[in-house]
Amino acid sequence: MSTPIHGSGFMSSRRGRPRIARLVAVAGAAALTSLAGLATPLNPAPQQASAADDGKVLTVAVAQSVDSLSPFLASRLLSTSIHRLMYEYLTNYDPTNARTIPGLATKWESSSDKLTWTYTIRSNSTWSDGQQTTAEDAAWTFNTMMTDEGAATANGSFVANFEKVTAPSPTQLVIKLKKPQATMTALDVPIVPKHRWEKVGDLSKFNNDKSFPVVGNGPFILTDYKPDGYVRLKANKSFWRGAPKFDELLFRYYKDQDAAVAALRKGEVSFVAGSPSLTPAQAASLKNAKNIHVNDAPGRRFYALATNPGAKAKNGQKFGDGDPSLLDERVRHALFMAVDRKAVIDKVFQGHAVEGQGYIPPRFSQYFWKPSPSQELAYDPARAAQLLDQAGYRKNSSGKRLGKDGKPITYRVLCHATDPNDKAVGQYLTEWWGKLGIGVTLDCLDNVTDPWLAGNYDLAFDGWSVNPDPDFVLSIHTCAALPATPKDTGATDNFICDKRYDSLYARQLAEYDPAARATIVKQMESRLYDLGYMNVMAYPNAVEAYRTDQIKSIRTMPSAAGNIYGQDGYWSWWSAVPAASNGSSDDSGSTGIVIGGIVAAVIVVGAGVFFAMRRRATAEDRE
Numbered sequence: 345m346s347t348p349i350h351g352s353g354f355m356s357s358r359r360g361r362p363r364i365a366r367l368v369a370v371a372g373a374a375a376l377t378s379l380a381g382l383a384t385p386l387n388p389a390p391q392q393a394s395a396a397d398d399g400k401v402l403t404v405a406v407a408q409s410v411d412s413l414s415p416f417l418a419s420r421l422l423s424t425s426i427h428r429l430m431y432e433y434l435t436n437y438d439p440t441n442a443r444t445i446p447g448l449a450t451k452w453e454s455s456s457d458k459l460t461w462t463y464t465i466r467s468n469s470t471w472s473d474g475q476q477t478t479a480e481d482a483a484w485t486f487n488t489m490m491t492d493e494g495a496a497t498a499n500g501s502f503v504a505n506f507e508k509v510t511a512p513s514p515t516q517l518v519i520k521l522k523k524p525q526a527t528m529t530a531l532d533v534p535i536v537p538k539h540r541w542e543k544v545g546d547l548s549k550f551n552n553d554k555s556f557p558v559v560g561n562g563p564f565i566l567t568d569y570k571p572d573g574y575v576r577l578k579a580n581k582s583f584w585r586g587a588p589k590f591d592e593l594l595f596r597y598y599k600d601q602d603a604a605v606a607a608l609r610k611g612e613v614s615f616v617a618g619s620p621s622l623t624p625a626q627a628a629s630l631k632n633a634k635n636i637h638v639n640d641a642p643g644r645r646f647y648a649l650a651t652n653p654g655a656k657a658k659n660g661q662k663f664g665d666g667d668p669s670l671l672d673e674r675v676r677h678a679l680f681m682a683v684d685r686k687a688v689i690d691k692v693f694q695g696h697a698v699e700g701q702g703y704i705p706p707r708f709s710q711y712f713w714k715p716s717p718s719q720e721l722a723y724d725p726a727r728a729a730q731l732l733d734q735a736g737y738r739k740n741s742s743g744k745r746l747g748k749d750g751k752p753i754t755y756r757v758l759c760h761a762t763d764p765n766d767k768a769v770g771q772y773l774t775e776w777w778g779k780l781g782i783g784v785t786l787d788c789l790d791n792v793t794d795p796w797l798a799g800n801y802d803l804a805f806d807g808w809s810v811n812p813d814p815d816f817v818l819s820i821h822t823c824a825a826l827p828a829t830p831k832d833t834g835a836t837d838n839f840i841c842d843k844r845y846d847s848l849y850a851r852q853l854a855e856y857d858p859a860a861r862a863t864i865v866k867q868m869e870s871r872l873y874d875l876g877y878m879n880v881m882a883y884p885n886a887v888e889a890y891r892t893d894q895i896k897s898i899r900t901m902p903s904a905a906g907n908i909y910g911q912d913g914y915w916s917w918w919s920a921v922p923a924a925s926n927g928s929s930d931d932s933g934s935t936g937i938v939i940g941g942i943v944a945a946v947i948v949v950g951a952g953v954f955f956a957m958r959r960r961a962t963a964e965d966r967e
Contacts, residue, residue, distance in 0.1 A: 402592070402895065404614065405596055405617065406596070406598070406604075406909075407619030408619065413552040413569060414550055415431060415498070428911075428914045429562050432447050433447045434448050434463055434533075434535070442912060452464070454528065459520060461521070464515055466584065467514075467515055473540075477537070478514040479515060490506055494546060495548075498835070501835060523854055530813045556569070563579070574594060577594075578593075583918075590917075599761075601622070601762065605630065611891060622889060623764050623887075630889045635891050636889055638887070641900065642705075644810050645705065645809050646704070649757075649803055649805060649881060650804050650806040652666030653670070653840055656826065657828060661830055665799070669747055669748070670803075674732070677721055677876050679782075682725050685723065691772075692772070697882040699881075700881045700882045701715065702869040703814075704817075707883075708812065711814050711866065719870070756802045757773065758787050758789065758804035759805050765805075818849055818865065819849065820836055821837060822845070822846050823846055845871045848864055851864050852868065888907070895922070
């Protein structure tokens with residue numbers, strides 16, 4: 345679900361997740377056999393996957409599986425991160441400070457009324473099948489998202505305000521808007537090759553995972569994939585910014601994070617990202633290990649507990665089986681006032697995180713918000729008990745808190761089986777809420793997507809990777825993100841629908857003044873906080889590790905103290921230099937490689953440059 349991890353990812357950015365349509369995760373080949381015929385138009389003849397005989401392979405251990413390899417559908421952080429490697433976006437983010445820099449577009453300008461945007465598409469980008477990348481590819485991508493509901497699954501919020509998209513020439517893209525949109529230099533949408541994708545039938549079912557290599561124009565080309573196994577990519581030698589230094593990039597899935605760490609020790613993998621981070625114990629065990637470097641830096645994710653607000657669709661139909669007591673704001677506030685965030689930081693993350701406050705991490709200082717003392721739902725178990733009493737949920741003689749049906753309340757909490765933090769925090773919830781007379785059942789699953797989409801949960805661990813511009817992670821809580829019907833998949837993270845929040849969302853999207861927009865975004869965070877549907881417990885550090893005898897250098901983002909896995913861009917894997925290489929990692933004018941020691945302090949990135957924007961991502965977390 346929202347891991348995007350969420351995508352940014354649950355997510356990151358994107359990302360999550362991350363535009364977070366949550367598709368049922370790609371399961372096995374058998375379940376997708378009916379889609380095989382759709383894959384062929386996108387790709388040349390299938391190619392047998394094999395490592396380069398004499399090439400250099402960078403193997404990355406990940407604890408998340410792919411939800412979809414279609415950029416129109418994917419919301420998980422791993423999936424959206426892979427799409428950043430496969431396809432170019434109109435703009436990118438400078439790894440130094442996240443300011444907007446050219447991507448597929450070399451420059452852009454708007455009309456005086458901000459309703460028409462013209463992008464100059466670079467002439468030195470080619471698809472991996474040899475065809476030229478043109479503005480028509482971008483126009484087709486956006487127009488398809490505007491007219492095909494399936495194609496809008498993951499990133500539909502980006503084009504909801506588009507009126508018309510045209511390509512007057514191969515190097516000119518024109519987007520006309522219905523009203524001003526502040527995210528026009530942060531359209532985190534992968535541009536796909538029209539001549540391949542226009543042959544696909546149902547985009548809502550096409551997962552882009554049956555025929556290889558997949559045609560792209562990014563720094564890497566997807567050559568092979570096995571569900572819940574691996575994703576293999578090869579360096580694109582014709583990439584306009586320059587070919588990656590490694591010949592091949594392999595993402596290998598590990599259900600058990602300890603097994604992934606063991607593989608790093610043995611040299612079987614080059615890098616370990618964690619789920620999405622290493623645990624404090626794992627990081628400590630690797631800190632002084634030979635030929636291993638641990639990167640510990642402020643992350644771009646938040647870690648939260650989400651309540652089921654009563655799942656519903658745009659047509660007003662309710663579904664799912666969330667506990668009705670959670671519809672009472674007093675109950676939600678009581679639960680969160682019984683959560684000791686400081687204990688979560690000290691005992692679970694062991695200092696490798698910052699205590700949660702608002703919806704956007706402190707790394708993005710322009711948008712970071714925290715509640716006032718009178719507004720804060722501070723740790724106060726006694727007050728929590730009073731709120732439950734006031735709401736009519738009192739204890740019986742056995743100390744059990746009773747629902748309106750007279751039965752003891754026991755909340756089901758969805759957790760990710762691959763995330764040790766979920767399980768650890770879950771045990772604390774059992775203790776803390778137990779003192780309130782409330783039972784807890786932890787549902788730790790490999791696939792939380794299905795029950796989440798169906799609304800069959802009471803609470804769930806949630807998390808997203810936030811982009812330099814927060815629009816995407818804000819959009820997933822609007823009424824417009826709800827599924828059309830209970831049978832459909834929407835972009836919603838948690839079925840939240842609040843008219844006051846929606847009004848603020850529309851205002852921030854149309855506001856071009858950076859300070860004014862930031863003020864509105866903070867009002868949105870305040871509203872989310874007061875509603876009590878989301879309890880942000882922590883902002884985890886990015887804790888990851890790699891072998892220095894396999895990777896000579898690799899870029900962090902931001903340069904001063906940033907993450908490697910799940911970046912807003914492709915900088916880490918594109919810049920990575922093999923240990924045996926004598927080559928330079930210079931990328932013609934961007935920032936240098938940073939390999940620092942463990943960073944304990946929170947470094948707040950200056951996000952003052954307004955047009956440095958968003959996601960995946962999520963994300964997660966789409967990222």
